[in-house]
Amino acid sequence: MRNLLDKGVGAAMLAACAFAAFVSPQSASAQMFLAKPDFKPGPITGSDPLVGLPIPGATPAEYQAHLLWNLRSGLNVAALQCQFSPFLRAVDNYNGILAHHAVELAAAYKVLSGYFKRVNGAKGLKLFDDYSTMTYNGFSTLQAQYGFCQVATNIAKQALATPKGQLHVTAGARMRELRNSLVPAYERGPVYNPHMIRFTQPPAPPLRAECWNKKGRYLSKKCGAAV
Template structure:
């Protein structure tokens, strides 16, 4: 009986060791990284970014790139507590490697606001940019956001020049999902993504200066 008990104890210890050790190589901040996976997007889906009505397909692609760039920029500022994530280096490498595509996206976004906002296009674009950055602000979900940003950054760096939009299309829903607080997958596998916990990007939730009005949206 004692021998059988020791065998069971040894097997249990081995299982625990594997559960903790195996995922560590795939995650910097979790034993088991929670899943934030989402479907590919075009850029006009709810919850991806500030709505840009009457945008052309090219402008939607630029909008998606501009949102991802903003999120990676926020990560470069907020995630330096973990140097191993290399969010600053990733962001700077992306700016260099994909400079032409990002410049084209900037030009397209300027064109969209000039076309739809007339003389107030610059102010409208500035407010859009402010809201986009604010939409990536997080405190309680910082671990998930930072680890996801690092993974997206590595993906983006590996893309050929001109293909950065593919990373944005396939991973922006994941990026937005990562803003929801989630526990370590080893202990909190029951958690689910709840869109209501994200910053509300609806127009009525923001004042004319691009500031979030929590009283209107909760």
């Protein structure tokens, strides 16, 4: 199978990676938990440290590209790690995103690589490659795989339904949740509910021999009521 970890891809490589046709976001929903964990969703900007590696001195446009590139990287890693369930459609959805949002992703690549050239000069491209590799590694998870795959799959479906040129909006709305899903989540234990308490089983009759006749019948007159 093709390696989907595409480091530092440009416009041409983005188009080449999109080897699957556009995928409709109407695939079956996959729920990994009986009770959905709270991954603390909420809006986020590209300058937030939670997004990814620091890019000091970045402009607003460069921070937006940084945010978008981290989302793409996370979904790329999910395409590799979440193939254990065919219902997730991890690979198909990711390739659909590359095709649907190719122009915006290519623009983000250009802006972000331009940042590294501007700040680091001749070493810029090498440092951009290092940044991309470390970004991929930052999304790799084993213990939190179920939570990460559930969130990434949901984001991928939303990204496919997002109009072209608006993927950065989805990134701003979902990146916090995607990062938080890298922390292991577990099923919640049973919750005490006083309204569901049942009456306990009544006590059994006494076992004293004198309370029973030879036919095995309990002598209530002699030993009292059984309950």
